[in-house]
Amino acid sequence: MIFxxxxxxxxTFIMLFFSLxxxxxxxxxxxxxxxxxxxxxxxxxxxxxxxxxxxxxVGIDKNHDGDIxxxxxxxxxxxxIQYARSSLDVQQQSLSCPLEISPIALxxxxxxxxxxLDMTLLCSSNAPISIRYTPLFALDQSHRGIVTYxxxxxxxxxxxxxxxxxxxxxxxxxxxxxxxxxxxKQGIWHIWIGFDHILFLLALLLPxxxxxHHNRWIARTNVKPVFTDVLAIVTTFTIAHxxxxxxxxxxxxxxxxxxxxIIIALSxxxxxxxxxxxxxxxxxWVFAFGFGxxxxxxxxxxxxxxxxxxxAFWSSIIGFNLGVEVGQLVIVGALLPLIYGIRGTTxxxxxxxxxxxxxxxxxxxxxxxERSFSMELINWVxxx
Amino acid sequence: MMKTPLTHYSKGGWGRWxxxxxxxxxxxxxxxxxxxxxLILAPxxxxxxxxxxxxxxxxVITTLPSFMVTLQRTQKHERQDxxxxxxxxxQAQTYLDSAQKNNxxxxxxxxxxxxxxxxxISEQYPKVALxxxxxxxxxHQFPSALVELNSxxxxxxxxxxxxxxxxxxxxxxxxxxxxxxxxxxILWLSQPTLGVNCLAQVNGLTGKGLLAIQQxxxxxxxxxxxxxxxxxxxxxxxxxxxHRHQQKDVALQNYQKAYAINPNNGYLIExxxxxxxxxxxxxxxxxxxxxxxxxxxxxxxxxxxKMAQYYQLVGDTQLSTFKSELxxxxxxxxxxxxxxxxxxxxxxxxxxxxxxxxxxxxALKNWKIQQAPSDAILVLRAAIASQQxxxxxxxxxxxxxxxxxxxxxxxLINTIETSRIxx
Numbered sequence: 150m151i152f153x154x155x156x157x158x159x160x161t162f163i164m165l166f167f168s169l170x171x172x173x174x175x176x177x178x179x180x181x182x183x184x185x186x187x188x189x190x191x192x193x194x195x196x197x198x199x200x201x202x203x204x205x206x207v208g209i210d211k212n213h214d215g216d217i218x219x220x221x222x223x224x225x226x227x228x229x230i231q232y233a234r235s236s237l238d239v240q241q242q243s244l245s246c247p248l249e250i251s252p253i254a255l256x257x258x259x260x261x262x263x264x265x266l267d268m269t270l271l272c273s274s275n276a277p278i279s280i281r282y283t284p285l286f287a288l289d290q291s292h293r294g295i296v297t298y299x300x301x302x303x304x305x306x307x308x309x310x311x312x313x314x315x316x317x318x319x320x321x322x323x324x325x326x327x328x329x330x331x332x333x334k335q336g337i338w339h340i341w342i343g344f345d346h347i348l349f350l351l352a353l354l355l356p357x358x359x360x361x362h363h364n365r366w367i368a369r370t371n372v373k374p375v376f377t378d379v380l381a382i383v384t385t386f387t388i389a390h391x392x393x394x395x396x397x398x399x400x401x402x403x404x405x406x407x408x409x410x411i412i413i414a415l416s417x418x419x420x421x422x423x424x425x426x427x428x429x430x431x432x433x434w435v436f437a438f439g440f441g442x443x444x445x446x447x448x449x450x451x452x453x454x455x456x457x458x459x460x461a462f463w464s465s466i467i468g469f470n471l472g473v474e475v476g477q478l479v480i481v482g483a484l485l486p487l488i489y490g491i492r493g494t495t496x497x498x499x500x501x502x503x504x505x506x507x508x509x510x511x512x513x514x515x516x517x518x519e520r521s522f523s524m525e526l527i528n529w530v531x532x533x
Numbered sequence: 534m535m536k537t538p539l540t541h542y543s544k545g546g547w548g549r550w551x552x553x554x555x556x557x558x559x560x561x562x563x564x565x566x567x568x569x570x571x572l573i574l575a576p577x578x579x580x581x582x583x584x585x586x587x588x589x590x591x592x593v594i595t596t597l598p599s600f601m602v603t604l605q606r607t608q609k610h611e612r613q614d615x616x617x618x619x620x621x622x623x624q625a626q627t628y629l630d631s632a633q634k635n636n637x638x639x640x641x642x643x644x645x646x647x648x649x650x651x652x653x654i655s656e657q658y659p660k661v662a663l664x665x666x667x668x669x670x671x672x673h674q675f676p677s678a679l680v681e682l683n684s685x686x687x688x689x690x691x692x693x694x695x696x697x698x699x700x701x702x703x704x705x706x707x708x709x710x711x712x713x714x715x716x717x718x719i720l721w722l723s724q725p726t727l728g729v730n731c732l733a734q735v736n737g738l739t740g741k742g743l744l745a746i747q748q749x750x751x752x753x754x755x756x757x758x759x760x761x762x763x764x765x766x767x768x769x770x771x772x773x774x775x776h777r778h779q780q781k782d783v784a785l786q787n788y789q790k791a792y793a794i795n796p797n798n799g800y801l802i803e804x805x806x807x808x809x810x811x812x813x814x815x816x817x818x819x820x821x822x823x824x825x826x827x828x829x830x831x832x833x834x835x836x837x838x839k840m841a842q843y844y845q846l847v848g849d850t851q852l853s854t855f856k857s858e859l860x861x862x863x864x865x866x867x868x869x870x871x872x873x874x875x876x877x878x879x880x881x882x883x884x885x886x887x888x889x890x891x892x893x894x895x896a897l898k899n900w901k902i903q904q905a906p907s908d909a910i911l912v913l914r915a916a917i918a919s920q921q922x923x924x925x926x927x928x929x930x931x932x933x934x935x936x937x938x939x940x941x942x943x944x945l946i947n948t949i950e951t952s953r954i955x956x
Contacts, residue, residue: 176639176872178865195584200595205643208605215602220590254584255594258861262595265584290649291642293869308869 177202177285177292180258181237183318185275185300192246192270192278196233197256197263202285202292207232219255222264226253229264236284239270246272279317286311303331329464336472339451340480345413345516346444347480352420352509353382353433354484355502358492361430366502368493375489381434383481389441390448391470397449398466409446410520416440418513424506448473596828600635618658621647625664632671634797637832641668659685663695666702672872673902675702693724700731707904707935709739726752726763730770737774738906740936746774746783765794769801776808777906777939784808796824799833806839807907810846811941818843834862834877842884856885875899879911889919897924904931906939913945922949 180197200217204210207228210217222229230250239246249269256265272278285292294309298318307316340346357378359366369375396402420436429435452469491497587594597605604627628644631637645652645668648661655662666681679702685695696715703712713735720728729752733745749771753764772787788805791798802825809818822830822840830836837859844852859881866873876899883892893915900912909928916925929946931937 176642176869178869201597201601204597204601204605210597210602210605213602213606215597215599216593217595217597218590219587219592219594222594223590252586254586256584267584286646287649288646289639289642290645291639295865295868306868 177289178295179284179292180263180295180297181280181282182297182299183270183278183280185298187275187301190269191272191275192239194268194270196237196266196268197258198229198233198266198284200255200262200264202289203229203232203264205288206285222253222255229253230266232284233266236282238281238283239272239278240281241272241274241276241278244273246270246278277317277319279315281315282309283314286314325464329468332465332468333472333475336469336474337476337479338472339448339469340473340476343447343451345417346447348417348509348512349413349420349440349444350382350386350477350480351484351505352417352424353386353437354379354481355488355505356424356427356430356433357382358485358488359498359502361427366498368498372489375485378431378433379481379485382437383477385434386437386441386444387474387477389438390445390473393442393445394448394452394470395466397446398452404446406446406450407520409443409450411517412443413440413447414513414516414520416443416513418510418517421506421509421513424502424509598635598637598828600631604631618651618661621651622660622664629664629667633799635829635832638671639832641671644668655681656684659688659692659695663692663698666695666698670698670702670705675706675902678702691722693719693722693727696722697727697731700735704734704738705903705905707931709735709935726756726759726767730763730767733770733774737770737777738935738937740938742774742778742938746771746778746780761794765791765798765801768794769798769804772801772808773804776804777937777941779940781812792821799836803835803839806836810839810842815843815847831858834859834874835880837862838877838880838885841881845885852885859885875902876908876911879915883911883915883918889915890921893919893921893924900928906937906942909937910939910941910945913942913949917945917948917952922952925949 177199179199179202181194182196183192183194185192200209200222204217207225209221209225209229211221211224230253233250234248237248239248249271251267254265254267256263270278280296282294282296284294290311292311296307296309296316296318298305298307305319309316356366358369358375360369360374361367393402397404416436420440423429423433423436448469452466488497491501625644625647628640628647632640632644644664648655648664651658651661652665655665662681662685666678666685669675669678669681679699682695682699682702685692686699689695696719700712700715700719703709703715713732716728716731716735719731722728729748733749736742736745749767753759753767759767768787768791772784772791775781775784775787785808788801788808791801792805795801802821806818806821809815809821822843825836830840837855841852841855841859843849844855863874863878863881866878875895879892879895879899882888882895886892893912896908896911896915900908909931912928913925916922916928925946929949932942932946
């Protein structure tokens, strides 16, 4: 048998064939996120470029030892920035917008380590822009640019490949339903990140599985009074914050947001205090209503920041409020079975409930102090 | 009200709450548990970090694969606008070799870029057409790969490389008659080792697996001068057929021998890890994973899923990290809207996420593209898990038509048929 070089080459090829068909593709992507702003500059951007891609494109590992150090990146900073400039062209009304690129930084995404370039697109107006994106295509035809464009209408993701290097940035016009859905999500999001609202609600909900007899907590024997109690609290809180959310958004009533935030912080502390010394256990819905009015002003300030679209004004407000309710109900739905299950335990009555109350008093007070004096007290205490 | 800028997740909201958590004494586990519930329910935005700047110039950011270092040192990858076709072909071949040696499909895009000026006129250049066919075949674009291969073979009917590639494309499309004809032609072209191995692969898929093992074992014994690459290929063929025939020892020995020759063969690793997981050989699996190395494992979705599957089996906490990284990879592929890895997504949905309907949907999509035994197993497993047994019919019919023997497939079909009788 003759086994020449040709056969060796062929067998290498077979191996290649066999080794690849069932493989998934971990291909090269860069992530460009462009945000339209209401102020100057009109457009800002962050561009994540893969470090291995940049190594292939500009060469960072100059000593060829296989390790890319931060020093080597810094040595090539100008080359990298120049490469970025030459492969991204931003145009507005047929004029190029110069790119102002900040010093480079690193960012770790799940798919690896990236160079992060923060950029200001120096466009003269807020007219629409288009981009021509060409990095790496000459080297790697499977490279893609994942471009996210964000403006007041939302965000839109596009993919740029070697066959379509130009992209006009816009977010599609949303239908009323899409806007409605977006604001529902915003409402849910804001109840989740508005931890003060959740804490206030928790302070009112935690005792609902117990009743008060002779200054002692006793587990409620069946679910009906618990359910009625929770329903009353959630409903009155909802009605109250809906009233003020609407009133403030329509600018019927305006309150200084600093004061509102301090009262919200205090409401958490007071609700915590009421868990320790319940003076009106059966009428916690009154607290929910009273402070709910103030919490509504807080929601309204967030909604104000979201630039309500004039063409879908009502659907946005209703959507946002509905989102807040959904977020709230998820919390109640998750919490209630849990505390109902452990309501009869000594741990719950004598340990979890008072400790939670103390924490709420501490946190509410710290927040109130923070907000009154514009301090970062909680982070400071946590550092200690 | 805490205002949190929408794009700077880490600075407000729950991020702030994390800074409060040190207030809670360790002993108050009940309370911590309550907070944990809330934190789990919250969106996990804290994972989104902000860019950072290392404090030291000597801080190592990443370590490059050795092949990339060699490539950069020789600067073979440099774009040469004036480069001649022959240089570009050489360059593309280097990238394809790299894709194989490093088990990293990213280099396919580099090979395509090297051939870019001739990509759309490949029919005039058989060498370009052949490399293009390999790239297309890797992307599971089998009909387009066949167009290129037919064009090469019309011009060069004795091109063994093109015949072999076409035989394998036919195998993926279950056109075993055409595959056999191409293998036979290779045999006639005085390439016995290649021809016998190629025919054995077809036989292994059409009910003559034991004969194929026997022939290949004999071939190895009779030809001590075979190159290591040839031996590797033959060991892989024997191992995969023996694996299907439940000849555990033969399969293990041959997987080990092939791995000893080339530890970077992705197809081999995929089959070998399947074998080790199926046979509960966890110690060998750990050794294999540690030998491959975590960075190399992460280059390949299939291997990442296998790793996650292993972590799931042993209850390792690293599962969640792998899961989120895999989730991210699939999200990225979805955004790309091209070359979506249906097979891996089906495997991920089935084995890790336990989303059986989703798994079946992807497994069937993959089945339309490629029909190897592992693709059939995926459809059958997903159909059983999602209790949609009728969806497995096309695969059951395929097994009957091809007379393929695979103990895993047989056992899955038995389960389906037993369930049908019972209902």
